Amino acid sequence: MPRTGRPRAFNRDEAVTAAMHLFWEHGYESTSLAQLRAAMGDISAASFYAAFESKEALFREVVDEYISSYGQVSESFRDTSIPPRAAIEQGLRRSAKMQTERSHPLGCLLVLSAVTCSPEQNHIQEMLAKERERVRSWLKACIDRAVANGDLTDSTDIAMLVTLFETFLRGISSQARDQVPYEEIDSAITQLMKVWDILSAKTGDQGKI
Amino acid sequence: MPRTGRPRAFNRDEAVTAAMHLFWEHGYESTSLAQLRAAMGDISAASFYAAFESKEALFREVVDEYISSYGQVSESFRDTSIPPRAAIEQGLRRSAKMQTERSHPLGCLLVLSAVTCSPEQNHIQEMLAKERERVRSWLKACIDRAVANGDLTDSTDIAMLVTLFETFLRGISSQARDQVPYEEIDSAITQLMKVWDILSAKTGDQGKI
DNA sequence: TGACTTCTGGATCGATTAGTATAAAATTAA
DNA sequence: TTAATTTTATACTAATCGATCCAGAAGTCA
Known part of the structure; x- marks a missing residue:
C-alpha cells in the first residue's frame, strides 16, 4: 500500500479477477498480454508491469486467487x-x-x-x-x-x-x-x-x- | 503422387508422425512451425508449406492419423x-x-x-x-x-x-x-x-x- | 511552494509468430 | 536435349509476442 505517489487508475483486485477468467478460459500460453490488458481495464503495458511484474507472476497470483475462491469446493x-x-x-x-x-x-x-x-x-x-x-x-x-x-x-x-x-x-x-x-x-x-x-x-x- | 518433378527429400508419413507427437505433447497452439519443421527432419518453411499447406491443415491430418492408429482403442x-x-x-x-x-x-x-x-x-x-x-x-x-x-x-x-x-x-x-x-x-x-x-x-x- | 514518490501514455525493444516470393535444383516425359 | 513439373534453399514478409524506457501526470508530505 503506497502512501504517496500517483494513485492507480484501475482496481487491482478486479484486474486479477478479469485475468483469472481469461487464463481459465484460454489457458496460460494462449492468453496474450494484449488480451489481458484489455480485459483488466484497458491498462497500458507500463501499468501492467508496474502492478504485476510479469505475465507469469500474474498467473501465480491468479492461481492463488482461484484456490482461495472457486477452488474451495475441494476443501470438502x-x-x-x-x-x-x-x-x-x-x-x-x-x-x-x-x-x-x-x-x-x-x-x-x-x-x-x-x-x-x-x-x-x-x-x-x-x-x-x-x-x-x-x-x-x-x-x-x-x-x-x-x-x-x-x-x-x-x-x-x-x-x-x-x-x-x-x-x-x-x-x-x-x-x-x-x-x-x-x-x-x-x-x-x-x-x-x-x-x-x-x-x-x-x-x-x-x-x- | 506426382509422376514428375523433383522428389521430396523427406518421408511425408514420418513427418506427420513426428508432428503428431509434438501436437500431442504440447498442444496445437503451443507447437510452433519452427519446432514442427525441426522434428519433421529439419525441413525448410518452403518444403513444409508445399507439402502440408498450413499448420492447421497439418493438424487435421495429424488428427486423422491419430484416430486411425492410437485412437483405435475406443473402437471397442x-x-x-x-x-x-x-x-x-x-x-x-x-x-x-x-x-x-x-x-x-x-x-x-x-x-x-x-x-x-x-x-x-x-x-x-x-x-x-x-x-x-x-x-x-x-x-x-x-x-x-x-x-x-x-x-x-x-x-x-x-x-x-x-x-x-x-x-x-x-x-x-x-x-x-x-x-x-x-x-x-x-x-x-x-x-x-x-x-x-x-x-x-x-x-x-x-x-x- | 517544492521535494518526493508512484503511476500512466506512448513509443519502442528484440525475438518469434505463421506464412510467402523467387529462383535454382532435381526429377520425368517427349 | 529440351520442356514441363515439383521440391528445394534462401531471404523475406507483416504481425504479434512479452517486456522496457522515458517523460510527464498526479498524488503525498514537509
Whole structure:
C-alpha cells in the first residue's frame, strides 16, 4: 500500500479477477498480454508491469486467487467433521456444480489452464501439478480415515480408490467444457458412490449401512 | 503422387508422425512451425508449406492419423461382437493402457491438444469436440444395446451411465499426464465396472450374472 | 511552494509468430 | 536435349509476442 505517489487508475483486485477468467478460459500460453490488458481495464503495458511484474507472476497470483475462491469446493475432501464417504461425495458434487456454472469459464483452472504448453513453460505445468497433487493427497487422507474408522476394511486398495475418485474428478473438467449439464454429472456421482457402499458393505460389522 | 518433378527429400508419413507427437505433447497452439519443421527432419518453411499447406491443415491430418492408429482403442465401444459390458470394459482398459504408454506422449490427443486456445482457434476446439462426441455416441449406443438386450432394465438412466463412464474416460487423460501408472487406473476400472453389475443384478430374470 | 514518490501514455525493444516470393535444383516425359 | 513439373534453399514478409524506457501526470508530505 503506497502512501504517496500517483494513485492507480484501475482496481487491482478486479484486474486479477478479469485475468483469472481469461487464463481459465484460454489457458496460460494462449492468453496474450494484449488480451489481458484489455480485459483488466484497458491498462497500458507500463501499468501492467508496474502492478504485476510479469505475465507469469500474474498467473501465480491468479492461481492463488482461484484456490482461495472457486477452488474451495475441494476443501470438502479434508473436512474431518463429516464422515469420509460424505466428504468425498460432497467434494465431487460441489466440484461438478462449480465447474458447470455459467458465471465463469467451465471446468477447473488447475486442470485445464496448462495441460499442454511449450517446453519453456514447463515450470507452469509443474506448479499446477503440485496444486492438483495437494487435492489428491486430501482424497487419500479421506480414504485413509475411512479405513482407520472401520468404514472400509484394512484390506481396502487405497491407491485404487483414490485413483477411481480422482480420475472421475479430473474428467469433470473435460465434460464441463463439452457442455455436459450438472444434473447428469450429479447422477453419475450418485452411482459412483455405490462403489463405496459395495466395499463398506463387505466390512464385517454389519451387512449394510 | 506426382509422376514428375523433383522428389521430396523427406518421408511425408514420418513427418506427420513426428508432428503428431509434438501436437500431442504440447498442444496445437503451443507447437510452433519452427519446432514442427525441426522434428519433421529439419525441413525448410518452403518444403513444409508445399507439402502440408498450413499448420492447421497439418493438424487435421495429424488428427486423422491419430484416430486411425492410437485412437483405435475406443473402437471397442462399438464392437457389437461382444456384450455391451465387455465392450465398455475393454474400451476403458485399452484406453488406459494406450494413454499410459511411454513410447508416445501421455493422455489422449483428442482430449488434450486443444482444451484451451485463443478465440481465433475456436474451430480447432470444435473439430476435436466433434471427434470426442463420436466416441460418446458409441458409448451411448453400447448402453442402448444393453438395455435392448435386457442386460440393463428399461428404467436405466442411460444419460447418467454414459456420463459416468465418459467422465472417467476423460479423466484418464489428466491422470496419465500426472504419471499415474496404468495398474492403478486398471484396478479403478475393475471397481467402476461393479456399478454396472449393481444395475444389471437388479434386472428381473435372475439375481446375479 | 517544492521535494518526493508512484503511476500512466506512448513509443519502442528484440525475438518469434505463421506464412510467402523467387529462383535454382532435381526429377520425368517427349 | 529440351520442356514441363515439383521440391528445394534462401531471404523475406507483416504481425504479434512479452517486456522496457522515458517523460510527464498526479498524488503525498514537509
